[in-house]
Amino acid sequence: MIQENIDLQPYNTFGLAVKAKYFAAFKTIEALKLLIDTTEFKSNDSLVLGGGSNMLLTQDFDGLVLKNELHGIDIVKEDKEFVWVKANAGETWHNFVMYAIANNYGGIENLSLIPGSVGAAPMQNIGAYGVEIKDVFEELEALEISSKSIKTFKHSDCDFGYRESVFKRDLKGQFIILNISLKLTKNHVLNTSYGAIENKLKECSIAIPTIKDVSDAVISIRQEKLPNPAEIGNSGSFFKNPVIEKVQFDALFEKYPNIASYKLNDNAFKLAAGWLIEQAGWKGKTIDNYGVHKNQALVLVNYGGANGSDIFQLSEDILESVHEKFGVQLEREVNII
Numbered sequence: 001m002i003q004e005n006i007d008l009q010p011y012n013t014f015g016l017a018v019k020a021k022y023f024a025a026f027k028t029i030e031a032l033k034l035l036i037d038t039t040e041f042k043s044n045d046s047l048v049l050g051g052g053s054n055m056l057l058t059q060d061f062d063g064l065v066l067k068n069e070l071h072g073i074d075i076v077k078e079d080k081e082f083v084w085v086k087a088n089a090g091e092t093w094h095n096f097v098m099y100a101i102a103n104n105y106g107g108i109e110n111l112s113l114i115p116g117s118v119g120a121a122p123m124q125n126i127g128a129y130g131v132e133i134k135d136v137f138e139e140l141e142a143l144e145i146s147s148k149s150i151k152t153f154k155h156s157d158c159d160f161g162y163r164e165s166v167f168k169r170d171l172k173g174q175f176i177i178l179n180i181s182l183k184l185t186k187n188h189v190l191n192t193s194y195g196a197i198e199n200k201l202k203e204c205s206i207a208i209p210t211i212k213d214v215s216d217a218v219i220s221i222r223q224e225k226l227p228n229p230a231e232i233g234n235s236g237s238f239f240k241n242p243v244i245e246k247v248q249f250d251a252l253f254e255k256y257p258n259i260a261s262y263k264l265n266d267n268a269f270k271l272a273a274g275w276l277i278e279q280a281g282w283k284g285k286t287i288d289n290y291g292v293h294k295n296q297a298l299v300l301v302n303y304g305g306a307n308g309s310d311i312f313q314l315s316e317d318i319l320e321s322v323h324e325k326f327g328v329q330l331e332r333e334v335n336i337i
């Protein structure tokens with residue numbers, strides 16, 4: 001059933017109160033196909049919402065919002081070492097991680113507590129603490145809007161990059177992700193090399209961690225650093241960490257020897273955008289009811305009642321100020337709608 005004039009505040013983690021002209025939720029693929037056949041779909045723009053955790057809604061949406069409510073998790077196959085698990089796109093990502101931990105399936109414990117839905121996860125190749133979804137990704141199924149047929153995308157079809165995939169670029173708006181399949185481990189290879197995880201495990205005197213220990217460590221680190229969207233509206237990292245060339249890095253390093261960075265290869269260095277934004281004086285800055293989070297400058301926040309367009313302007317000001325100070329062009333990670 002298509003509803004009209006619906007408030008999207010409950011459906012986006014920034015908590016922005018904008019309205020959708022039309023709104024419909026789908027619980028089955030058949031229901032989705034029927035929606036694609038409606039005039040409301042055919043003669044308007046559409047927007048598929050999962051957890052609404054990676055978008056900034058800057059104005060009312062003059063089209064049809066489709067809320068993905070495809071639920072269910074199944075084991076596709078397993079052997080002695082691995083289990084292939086298929087999860088429908090409307091599942092909450094963190095619940096899926098908790099399912100994996102409870103069943104002792106490894107590989108996504110570092111991705112605990114990332115807001116959003118299963119379907120959105122491959123779209124932007126979610127990542128945290130040294131792991132990205134592409135590391136465990138097997139395949140996904142998506143509905144092609146033009147033909148209403150279901151296509152399978154293998155790993156190489158998705159063209160994963162840093163917070164990127166083909167679904168954010170060449171195929172944008174053409175497919176609706178229905179489910180994803182991940183190859184998870186039974187004999188785990190933990191990734192605890194990220195400093196914050198190592199420290200947290202030490203602090204808890206855990207010498208031989210389980211995947212549950214790693215998940216608990218990640219949850220506790222995220223809770224310390226990142227605002228909980230249920231309490232303070234936000235979309236996680238608003239910007240990506242920029243990659244620059246050696247010449248530029250050397251010049252910056254000479255001027256700022258404590259610059260937070262990570263060497264990718266001989267000619268490429270990743271900078272911590274959070275550090276750059278903090279140095280440019282933005283960390284903790286509050287303007288009316290929105291601002292830059294006090295513990296992590298990469299995260300913009302809505303303290304309640306803010307406008308998406310004001311938050312967008314804040315992001316413009318940050319981009320400009322970081323560029324002016326460091327000559328580095330930041331890019332947004334969230335989708336601006």
Ligand code: EPU
Binds near residue numbers: 236274
């Ligand atoms: N830093 C600052 N000031 C800040 C924030 C960070 O100086 O305000 C410095 C830190 O001290 C550290 C470095 O920047 O030296 C890196 O910080 P952190 O470990 O917090 O990670 P990040 O690079 O800021 C990225 C991801 C996060 C992910 C963490 C952990 C991006 C855009 N963000 O943040 O992802 O959780 O690493 O792996 O890549 C997200 O995508 O929404 C997200 C939260």
